[in-house]
Amino acid sequence: MNKNQIISAIILFAVICLNLSIAADIKGHVDTDANKIKYKANTVVYIDKAEGNFKVPMKNPEMNQTKLTFVPHVLPVLVGTTVNFLNNDDVLHNVFTPDACAGKFNLGSWKKGEIRSHKYDKAGCNSVLLCNVHPEMEGYVVVLQNPYFALTDKDGNFVIKNVPAGKYTIKVWNEKLKAADQQITVGTGKNEVVFKIAK
Numbered sequence: 001m002n003k004n005q006i007i008s009a010i011i012l013f014a015v016i017c018l019n020l021s022i023a024a025d026i027k028g029h030v031d032t033d034a035n036k037i038k039y040k041a042n043t044v045v046y047i048d049k050a051e052g053n054f055k056v057p058m059k060n061p062e063m064n065q066t067k068l069t070f071v072p073h074v075l076p077v078l079v080g081t082t083v084n085f086l087n088n089d090d091v092l093h094n095v096f097t098p099d100a101c102a103g104k105f106n107l108g109s110w111k112k113g114e115i116r117s118h119k120y121d122k123a124g125c126n127s128v129l130l131c132n133v134h135p136e137m138e139g140y141v142v143v144l145q146n147p148y149f150a151l152t153d154k155d156g157n158f159v160i161k162n163v164p165a166g167k168y169t170i171k172v173w174n175e176k177l178k179a180a181d182q183q184i185t186v187g188t189g190k191n192e193v194v195f196k197i198a199k
């Protein structure tokens with residue numbers, strides 16, 4: 001390499017490093033009408049599509065059956081993730097879903113302290129979880145194409161961490177309510193989004 005080639009290579013390397021390092025958090029909240037504030041929590045906010053090869057978490061996320069409820073009520077996961085279903089109650093529980101995109105599985109019934117698992121391999125699948133022992137039990141698994149998602153807290157606040165710079169469509173999923181998609185350019189400005197969720 002001559003001197004110019006070396007300088008070019010150094011500049012190229014610096015530009016690549018700079019690009020890789022530009023990532024930002026997207027912050028915001030969901031708003032709704034006063035009679036629907038309970039739906040502010042458990043809303044999934046997510047980047048619709050992002051490029052990259054994403055790794056599922058080393059440790060399988062857990063969906064618990066505790067005091068006759070699914071905890072968390074809503075579990076967002078990256079496509080390819082295996083979810084562990086753990087019974088924490090003294091009674092038998094079952095887990096099944098009638099949703100085709102999740103494979104209409106029925107894991108059977110099992111007792112306290114035991115875990116059964118299911119792998120979610122279809123992005124865009126929003127599936128309900130039910131228990132055939134307790135018809136009132138209901139939970140959800142939301143399967144996403146990329147790891148840039150967050151679940152709102154009880155006040156509707158969320159933070160999506162470390163989103164690479166770029167233009168994205170950002171969406172919400174809620175068990176009952178909807179909101180219009182929005183466009184966001186990460187890497188410039190404040191990276192804040194407010195969604196109004198409604199019927």
Ligand SMILES: [Cu+2]
Nearest residue numbers: 093131133134
């Ligand atoms: Cu049950």
